[in-house]
Amino acid sequence: MFKRNSFNWILMILSSLVLLFILAPLAGMFLHTGGTELLETVGDKEVQRSFWLTLWVSFAATFIFAIGAVPLAWLLARKNFPLKNVVQGIIDLPVVLPHTAAGIAILGFISRDGFLGKAADTLGLTLVNNPAGIALAMAFVSLPFLINSARDGFAAVPERLEKAALTLGAGRSRVFFTISLPLAWRSIVTGFVMMFARGMSEFGAVVIVAYHPMIAPVLIYERFNSFGLKYARPASVLFIIVALGVFILLRLVSLRKKETNLSPDAEA
Numbered sequence: 001m002f003k004r005n006s007f008n009w010i011l012m013i014l015s016s017l018v019l020l021f022i023l024a025p026l027a028g029m030f031l032h033t034g035g036t037e038l039l040e041t042v043g044d045k046e047v048q049r050s051f052w053l054t055l056w057v058s059f060a061a062t063f064i065f066a067i068g069a070v071p072l073a074w075l076l077a078r079k080n081f082p083l084k085n086v087v088q089g090i091i092d093l094p095v096v097l098p099h100t101a102a103g104i105a106i107l108g109f110i111s112r113d114g115f116l117g118k119a120a121d122t123l124g125l126t127l128v129n130n131p132a133g134i135a136l137a138m139a140f141v142s143l144p145f146l147i148n149s150a151r152d153g154f155a156a157v158p159e160r161l162e163k164a165a166l167t168l169g170a171g172r173s174r175v176f177f178t179i180s181l182p183l184a185w186r187s188i189v190t191g192f193v194m195m196f197a198r199g200m201s202e203f204g205a206v207v208i209v210a211y212h213p214m215i216a217p218v219l220i221y222e223r224f225n226s227f228g229l230k231y232a233r234p235a236s237v238l239f240i241i242v243a244l245g246v247f248i249l250l251r252l253v254s255l256r257k258k259e260t261n262l263s264p265d266a267e268a
Contacts, residue, residue, distance in 0.1 A: 026240070033237045041234040047219065051242055053131065054215040058200035061135035062192060065143055070188060073150035074180060078159070091148070094141050099204025106137045107209050129210045137209045138199030145198055146191035153187025154180060193250050200243065 041047055075081075076088065094102055110127040111117045116136075120127050127133040157180055165175045181188075203217035211218060216239045224232035 029233055029240075030237055033234050037234040038237060041238050046214075047235055047238065050214050050216050050219040051239065053134075053213055054200050054217075055242070055246065057131050057135050057215070058138055058196050061139040061199055062142070062146070062196045064135075065139045066146060066192060066195075069143060069146045070150050070181075073147050073188075073191075074154045074176065076147070076151045077154035091144050095144050097141075099141065099202070100208060102141050103137060103205035103208030106133070106140055106205060110136060110209070129212055131210075131213065133209045134206055134213075134215060137205040138202050139195075141202050141205050142195040142198035145194035146188075149191025149194060150184065150188045153184030153191075156187070157183045189250075193247060196250070197243070197247065 072091075076084070097105075107128065108114050109116050110120070110133050112121050112126075112128075117127055120132075125132070127136070161179055161183075162175050165179055166172070170178075200215075201217060203221065206215055207218050207221070214222065216235070220232050220235050220239065223235055
């Protein structure tokens, strides 16, 4: 009994130290930010523009790329094909790349000398220092989170349900939209939120592609670099509050969707 209790205490102490390491810097930042400073930051037009740009560009990038990422996740979960492991490795590559290297790769792709940049230039568009370029940089570093989460969700769906529907005459598209997608919905939403969160917090790749217009992480860095910690801290605190509110909202929407799918009326 003593050994068992000792082991539990050791686990609790180690776990508490890890949690303290995560919470202490955040708590210190909140405690050292005065209400007046926070209110002034809320009313700052530059901060408002920066935060709004960060939110809508990250959401747009996540939504647009999800159109292709979710079907790719289903293929990875259900199909065996040559070089499948290589494809999975390519998908995971942006996670391990240094953020600056990711930014340089995207910059070379979207600049006027790059493949996508040349195509955009013929249409009179410039992707560098443009929200479109920011969206591409965000998507590049965050897309693996959505693909991997959705893949795990599809893999958890019993394959016999899909096969049974096919034998009863349902088409593959109907099976995907009425069985596979609804049952994997929770994992897909989790991946969507993770991709959105990773995108909106990106700094290294975005700052190379577009220093202006400034997204929130770049704005915070600019204020810290120009005026110091005291001036950058209120913007950081406000960004955390906004991000937390958005995450809670997305979670509530996903839970509501789940309850709707499980309701008796939905089953009928």
